Amino acid sequence: MLFYEEKDARETLKLRSLKKGEYHQDYPLYTVVRDNDKCIRCLACVRQCSYEATFYDPVRNVIYNKDEACVGCLRCVAICPTDAITVKRNDTKYRENENWREETIKAIKKQADFGAARLTGLGNDKGYKIYFDHMVLDASQVTNPSIDPLREPMELRTFLGRKPDSVKVEFRNGKLHLKEKIPPQLKLEVPVIFAPMSYGSINFNFQAALAIAAREAGTYFNTGEGGLHQKLREFGSNAIVQVASGRFGVDIDYLEAAAAVEIKIGQGAKPGIGGHLPGEKVTADISRTRMIPEGSDAISPAPHHDIYSIEDLRLLIYAIKEATRYTKPVSVKIAAVHNVAAIASGIARAGADIIVIDGFRGGTGAAPTIIRDHVGIPIELAIAQVDQRLRDEGIRNWVSLIAAGGIRSSADIVKIIALGADAVYIGTAAMVAVGCTLCQQCHRGICAWGITTNRPDLAKRINVDIAAEQLYNLLRGWAIEIREMLGLMGVNSIESLRGNRLKLRGVGLTQEELDVLGIKHAGLQ
């Protein structure tokens, strides 16, 4: 590493200034300010910065910054024992221009230097309207009493899977008896599932933490498309395993280990395109789990090469059902696109038990920035349309709906369930719970917080037990808040919220937006 070399750091600085001259370089986004009175030269910041934005000159006993390398992840700030560091936005700005914004100019400069598609991580960060922030909830006053979750049961248990129109039950000797079993279901104690994040895009420690927290909280984690590590097979009953276009890690043991199987068609952050895990990230462990040679690129094609139509999808759904003897729900995950309602209807009719709709704010381990930021539609609108479409066709009960992509809080969960979702996926929120600061560098594989990296020295920054506790705490806290919101709305179980759009009102939305969401404007009874 650069920081511990004994040579004079001035050499480095000289090299840097030479390099700067070669390109029409940009100004840095961030600047790291160190309070010299507070700094004790412990060098924790130097060791922790995986982006090499800071280095130490032992001759002068000075810590220098390379601001253009700083991504604003704040790892150094968090770790500094004397609170000596502040990371500021650089005051330097391009001349004000409403049309040519800073990020646009920076993008062009970067591409002019490197001639490639820009990559990024996480979800769409553009200023599109966030519909969650334009919907408010109802509360009970006088005519119906609110229910106090501290005094009364408040139920969040949710079942995902295909539901028949009716149930065949009878009383036998005064006890209710089920005459005909219903199709397999996933049982959730809290309507939140950890979103698909593959081993490879994240490291083992984080995935293990997700698995532990899912089991503790009575919910599920999704393996993503990177297979299920042998050491995590014991968490199979809390795992949804993915079958994606690369088919990594898929064999019968993988399917059988899981609680449910998910066919990944699309991802909200990058609808319509595939994925690519560079060979240098395919370590021995990842190669075993993905069932590909060590060091080889793991390429997920854009479409499944055996799915070019809805009838092909049906074949795969039933191939999986046959292989698992109809004991597990089969889920199909698609990105939210313009025609999402019709596509969802087709998927329901193709035999899926669960449909996951991933909105355009959904995160990713790596995606071209231009696609992440410009393709797809908001999850709020997509869920509203899918739910209504399935109801219009009388098949809403055939499938459960999971909303993904852009869920930030328990209020978002309550709102999307009121719009019609059965449960949600959280990916970004789960990462934030274990340290992520949304610096959007996941694609580089050197996450300073140890989340989206498989470099052993970085990955060990995630302590499995602590991370699992943080994830569990998040679900627990959200569950408490959801119970409070149910209670104030005067209902004591989540199924009375699901699809209950009367509990929502729009604020600052056009009539067209209200129609798409299927809600009334605030102020209307």
Place this chain on the structure above:
Amino acid sequence: MSWNYVKDISNCGLFGVISKKKRLINGEIARRAIANMHDRGNGLGGGFAAYGIYPDYKDFYAFHIMYDSLKAIDETEEFLRDNLEVVHEEDIPTRETDKIKWSPYLKRYFVLPANNPKERELELLRGMDDDYIVRVVMIINDRIEGAYVFSSGKNMGAFKGVGFPEDLAEFYRLDEYDGYIWIAHNRFPTNTPGWWGGAHPFTLLDWAIVHNGEISSYGINRRYLEMFGYKLTLHTDTEVVAYLMDLIVRKHGLPFEIAAKIFAPPFWKDIDEMDEDEREAYTALRAVYGSAVLNGPFAILFAFHNGLMGLNDRVKLRPLVVGEKDDLVYMSSEEAGIREVEPDLDRVYAPPAGEPVLVFTEEEKD
């Protein structure tokens, strides 16, 4: 648009009585009992339903229809002639009173499905009389402006309107009717447009419901029913109870006890304590019928040709008292309502939350 409606909110008084031996009870009993709970209403709605009142026409569906205009009458009667066999029709007898100053046109018709209906969607339902009649009711209420079918069962009838129930009983001359089941309702709406059709009871075929409370799950109950083709026209949460009952009991063939367990399901913590067989059954019931749970405070009286069911929500946020005397079972919001007409009761009790009180007439218990 299915979501663009106003939900009606009301709090109320209820009364019901059933004779297990099908002895006839005069309408005066129901009037006195509900009048004794006068303060539970505000004069903006009241109503009654009675069973066994049309013995001469007991094999015919008795349509009670209210009309806002003569045009609505013409339009409706043309539809009836085209699609139903009408054996008898007349104005519903009323009495002039000081208290009821206005009423819509009120008529009743005794009908059967026609052999050759004009309406295409009815043609497809020939041979399924109940489905046929339900569809007729839906069509009239949905399509004909100013016409509203408020009763459509055999040998039973609903009588309702805007006013205090005791005044409406006077207006409808209920002292001239004798029935073996009566239910009555005194309404305290908070935002009513004062529409006669919005009063309780709500009926479909021979089912009648009176309800005290607010169904906070209305938004989803309604959308769930719409998925099965029900058209909800009344902007009131009570309507969903009638249609849910129709779906679960008549269409899905589940008994009333199970319908009650769908409306007010046991808590998961209690289900988790059950033996495996029962746990599996309740789990399936809740998983499949989650959208049919009636959540929020309610006490409901649900009457049908051979029985009466009382039900509270699962945390009992509205009052319901049961009184028994010989073969008579009374259900009421307040004990005072029962004591007014039967001071000497064999037994009085308040049913627990979510536990249905189900009383059948003796000879017809199924």
